[in-house]
Amino acid sequence: MSDNHETSEDQSPPERDGDAQEKDGRTLRRSRRRRTGLVALLSFAVLLAGLGIAVFALVGRPVSAPPWLKAQIEERINAGSQSVEVAFGDISLVVEEGWRPRLVMRDVDFSDAEGRRLLTLSDVEGTLSARALIRGELRPARIWLDGAQVALRRDQDGRVGLSWGAEGEPQTSRAEARNFAELIDGADRFLVTPILSSLTSVEVDGLTMRYEDARARQAWTVDGGRVWLDRAGDDLTLRGDFALLTGQEFATTLEASYTSRIGDAAANFAVSFKDMPSDDIARQSGVLLWLETLRAPISGAMRASVDETGALGPVNATLQIGAGVLQPTDKTRPIPFQSVRSYFTYLPETQTMQVDEFAIDSAWGSARAEGQVVLGDMTNGWPDEFVSQLQIRELIANPNGLYETPVRFDAVTGDFRLRLDPFDLRLGEMVVSDRGHALHLSGRLRAEPEGWDVSLEGQMDGIAPDRLVQLWPPGAVPKTRAWVEANVLSGTLSNLQIGLKSRPESKPDIYLGFEFDEAETLFLNSMPPIRKARGHATLYQHQFTVRADAGEVRAEQGGVVDISGTSFVVEDVRKKPAPARITVNSNSTITAALSLLDRKPFRFLTKAGQPVTLADGRAVARGQIDLVLKKDLPADQVSYNITADLSKVRSTRLIPGRSFSAAVLDVAVDNRRLQIKGKGRVGKVPVTGSFTAPLGKPGARSEVRGTVELSQRFVDEFRIGLPRGTVSGAGRADVAIDLQKGKAGTFSMSSNLSGVGLRVPAIGWALGQKTRGTLKVSGRFTKPMQIDNVLLNAPGLKTSGRVELTPRGAFKSARFPRVRVGSWFDGPVALIGRGAKSPRVEVQGGRMDLSKTEIGAGSGSGATGSNAGAGGPISVKLDRLRISEGISLTGFRGEFSTAKGFDGTFSGRVNGAAPVTGVVAPRNGRSAFSIKSSDAGGVFKSAGLLTNARGGDFNLSLVPRGGKGSYDGLLKVRQVRLRDAPAMAELLNAISVVGLLEQFAGSGILFQEVEARFRLTPKQAIITKSSAVGASIGISMDGIYDLASGRMNMQGVVSPIYLINGIGAVFTRKGEGLIGFNYTLKGTAETPRVGVNPLSLFTPGMFREIFRRPPPKVSP
Structure with missing residues (x-):
């Protein structure tokens, strides 16, 4: 490369001077650097060459x-x-x-x-x-x-x-x-x-x-x-694995990776870990903060990325949580689980977790869920809450091993909010789908310093009784659950309400409520089940209540009992045995109600010795039964207090031998007694009273106490046999009936007779309705019924006796050893039944005083009204029948009838001597008498009027007139001879009729005809007109005779030689002649005082009235 650079520099075109000089300078400097570098390179080459020789010799060393x-x-x-x-x-x-x-x-x-x-x-x-x-x-x-x-x-x-x-x-x-x-x-x-x-x-x-x-x-x-650290070009990968010293019994390993491009802020990173303590990992990211509530080892992996701006991209996480517990604080009771698995993606831009799966398996149950979680209220990268919406599938629950078999639910959806400081899980709404019904839950789980604070509320539209029992943990109020399982046999439960509140260091408070319909349930093991029941049940503050708004119980006898409004309450389900109360409301026939009351453990009717068919009618009952819930409950541990309204009552058993009816009766029953009271009728007789039967006392006596109407209806109902009209008006009598199992019942009745009118025409006695007296009746309910004593104590009538009935209950006889009627009768009386006819009256002795009575009161001749033909025969045997003062009949015998008033025949002896016979017949509402004797003299002598009268026929008529004991009398005597009568002797001596006096003292004076009209009262005999005529004398007399003292105040005329002198009677009175002596007669029969007016001899008969007073007058 250097050569290339140098070649390029040599072939560069020439530049301008200034530029050339500058360029020459740069060229000079480059040349120097090249030379320096060349020297260094040659030196390093020499060095490497030397070293190479040595290294070649020492390869690998x-x-x-x-x-x-x-x-x-x-x-x-x-x-x-x-x-x-x-x-x-x-x-x-x-x-x-x-x-x-x-x-x-x-x-x-x-x-x-x-x-x-x-x-x-x-x-x-x-x-x-x-x-x-x-x-x-x-x-x-x-x-x-x-x-x-x-x-x-x-x-x-x-x-x-x-x-x-x-x-x-x-x-x-x-x-x-x-x-x-x-x-x-x-x-x-x-x-x-x-x-x-x-x-x-x-x-x-x-x-x-x-x-x-x-x-x-x-x-x-x-x-x-x-x-x-690996770099391939600009691609950078960083990986690592570590062993964490966590102080746990298990080892924690961690692997991490990071990939990016050099110079590019975007990167991907991942981390995986095994058995990392949950609290160690929870605080590494806000999205994992919820893990700090757990105490368990966690394995898993997380993948995430950041973009060119450094913003965090989605975080994908997989968590495998081993066996551990949910325990936010040391004081909260741990909730164990076996494993938890979670797959989720966290989206930072929305702060949400997309949960693809959340699975938990524990002894409390298992669940699979998915949904999303929102991290809310972020502070310094930490969320204050997690708000989630989850759909739970495959939910199997058995919290704390409460169920023998875990319960399974179809599907669950729920909204949750979790706060971690302190731990506070709120359940906004959870919907549990179970067998076609939906359970809506809401609640809260909060970790307090002392422990868990739990509250849960739920509603469910419906549930079957067996499903309710399946979901009800056996250990949660087990007695109540057992009662529901054993006693709710079938039906539909709806509107289920549940609630749970549990504070730290205190027992949970559980609420349960549900409605039921078409249910069949037992309220007592010994009772028939309640059918077609509709109502609601609640468990609140340890009290369990079941109320039936509708329902019925079919009794063994009497039909269906409507128990709408009946409730069953367990006062405190925590107690063992738990006390319970049944509040009874029922509507049924009386027989059905009594049939239930006679089942175990009550046996009310059996204890009272009465059948369940005691009465017919309707019964509306209410009350309460207190008991404890345990098997084979003794009767003495059942307390009850029940009242009932009986209507349309009819009974032939409540009062033996009698039909009883009532429109309304009140019934009360408790542990001590059964009582029925109210107004009713025995037959047609109104009664008011109560029936009381002691309970729990074998052999105890039942009793009836009340009042009965005394009236003609009473006479008819009890077949007393009194003639119509004997009783009028209506009064009250107090009635007491005592009944004892195995013995004949007894009864008694008493009355003051106020309001009752009594009338016995045959004896002339009556009791006004405003007059009081005493009536007492007692007897026994045998077959036939026995009336052992009848006592009547009323003004004018006092008696006591007994009544005997026929085997069919009809009147047979009534015997009264002593009957006292006013002051005029005292003797035994018997009434002898004659079937449907009026009874026969028998008087078997005693005494009677006609002067003090109106005996024989009736309709008289041609009797009409209700009494006509109603009377029965009367047989009388009296020791003495007193006619008036000093005049009585002894050995009186009579046979009478009251069919047309009091009539009949009788016989007797006047004051025990002269026999007489007579007839009694009704007249003017009383009795008229006709008395005859063939010994008029004996009659006069027996009566104490004329001691020396002999022979003659006696005929006396007494017709009732005026007040009681008053009669108008007509006396007729034929052929009576009178001798040695003091009053007559005194009179004859006074008029100096020597022949007559001698005749009177000898064989006596014969009176062919004696006739007298008088008014007989209880105190005196008022002679208005009388005469005695014979061939030798005629006498007229009028005046007053005092019956009590025997004193007389008479006046009249004595006409001697009446055979001739009696011609003047045409102008005077019978017994008076043309010539006669006016006289007065006073004193007693034994010591008479006679006064004669001699001048009256010269007064013609028609003018004789000027020498005497008018005869006494009586009222018509």
Whole structure:
């Protein structure tokens, strides 16, 4: 080449003077340089020739350079580098086969221009460029380094610096850059320096490097590292492999590569690593920062590039994460996994990661996902959050081994946001597709200083009950899960709501809610299942609630029970056994409701000794049942309180032998008793009361307490057999019924008779509706029913006795050992049933006082109304029948009827002596009497009126008139003889009729006819007109006789020789003659006082009234 240059110069054309001189100067200088170079070249050629001879003899053997040559080499090397000074302790030359020289230097020191040592290498070997040697230049072609020590540091801003030197010695950084790419780019400028212009490769062995990363707040040491630098033309490749000292039980290796063109900022780099701790790699790049939450070895590779402007291009990464845990802090419970695999591409311009695959396998489950992640809020190259959208396929879950068999989901999509300081993973929305349904989830996983803070919410449109149980971890509220698994038999679940909140150092709080439809479920093991159920269930604050808005239970008897509104609540699912409460709401037939209540563990009806068919009607029940959830639950551990409204009730069992009905009844049942109360009817009789049955007490007595209407309806219903009209109005009676299993029930009834009218026409007794009394009835529910006692205590009537019924329950008899009617009757009375007819009344003794009664009250002749034909026969046997004061009938016997009022016949003896017979018939609402005797004298004597009357026929008619005990009487006596009567004797003595007096004292005076009209009252006999006539005397009399004292106040006329004198009776009264004596008679029959007016003898009969008072008058 030099020759060519010289030839060119010699053939150049001449130039102008100035220019020629300048050109001559340049030519002279070039000539000198040529001569100098030629000398150097010749010298180097001579040197090489000499050395060549020696080298030829020592091929393959190292030859140490002499000091002068060592100095020449150092000078030549340093002459090619303007900023670095090289010094070495020893240098030797080895000629390899093929005449390739290799330079070996020992203890090589690199210093800067100021003499500060930059780097010390124990061994440096290299080959020299033959072309450069020909040009007289020492330029390495290949270099081998061994024992290099460097320090690499990255500050908080990402700037990097490289320094050389042994650890512990002062180090001066000679290379700084904004990032690793720029640092490597700086090597380009170094490689284009003349001394390295021929370099094709550099190999570094035994590299020791200290890497300090201020951004990651970590430091690493690389020992035994190797680095290769290859240059082919302008193409530069940098490779290396390293072993990192991480302090782990496993070894970490790292391989890196870098390719670019010298002078071009664009470059490609790649790094691969094996078993690198996750926290070591996480802080190397913002895109890997999420790895710091893991504790696991990571293997993988990353490829990236930078363009001519230094901008980072797409980063492709492959991560293989070994077995480890997710544990952001030491306090958070680790979440283990077996492996994680990820393939993604990071796009710096959009700060997004395109995740081609993210796969995780662990004991908690496995998943395969893809999607993208956005790095948000970048600060100094570090993202504050990762926002991702992932599509998960092949999701198999078994967190913490919760499931015996892992659960599998069809597909999952989700939006996530991850913050790392502190760890905070927010789930915006996750949609899990499972068997045709979609589960929407949102939540948060946060690492607090004390541990995990977890919250999760979810909604699902629908799920099958068996699938719910499959997805429900067996260890999460296991009792509730077991209840759902065992009791929710079928149906459709919808609108599923789930929630989980778990704070550090506290137990999780779980929420679960779902709606169900067409479900079949059990609420108690002993009960039939609920069918066609629709409602909702919730698990909140450890309380599990199931409410049925609709549903039914089919009872064994009575049909379907509508349980809409019924709920089941487990108060605290954490307790074992868990307490539960069933809130009952039901609508059914009474029989169906009772059928359920008689199942285990309740047995309400069985305990009460009653059948489930106790009553017909409708039942609307509500209440609560408290129990604990365990098998074979004893009845005494079940607490219940249930009320019900019964409507349209009918029962033939509630009251034995009677039909009961009610429009509405209230029912209450608890552990102590079953109670039914309200208003109803026994037959047609209104009643109000309650039925109470003790529970849990074997042999305890059930009872009915209430009131019953006393009225004609009561008489008819209970077949008492009283005639129509006996009872009027309506009152109340208190009723008590006691029932005991295995024994005949008992009953009692009592009333004050207020509002009840009672009337017994046959005895003339009545009780007004406003008058009070006492009525008590008691008996037993035998077959037939027994009425053991009937007590009546009312004004005017007092009695007690018993009633006997026929085998068919009809009235048979009522026997009252003592009946007291006012003050006029006291004796035993029996009522004898006659089927549908009015009962027969039998009086078997006692006494009766007609003066104090209106016995026989009835319709009289031609009786009408409801009483007509209604009365029954009356048989009377009295010890004494008192007619009036001092007059009684003993041994009274009578047979009467009340069919047309009180009528019949009777017999007896007046005051126990003279026999009489009689007839009683209804008259004016009472009884009229007709009394006869064939011994009128005996009657008068027995009555205490005339002690010495003899013979004669007696005929007395008594017609009721006025008040009680008052009668209008008509007495007729025929052929009675009267003798030795004090009053009559006194009278005859007073008028000095000697013959009559002697006759009276002897055989007596015969009266052919005695007739008297009078008003008989309980206190006196008012004689309005009377006469006694015989052949020898005629007497008239009127006045008042006091029955109580026996005193009389009479007046009249005595007409002697009445056979002749009686002609004047035409002008006077019967018994009075034309001539007669007016008299007065006072005192008693034993001590009479007689007064005679002698002047009346001379007064004709028609004018005799002027000598006497008018006869007494009585009211019509």
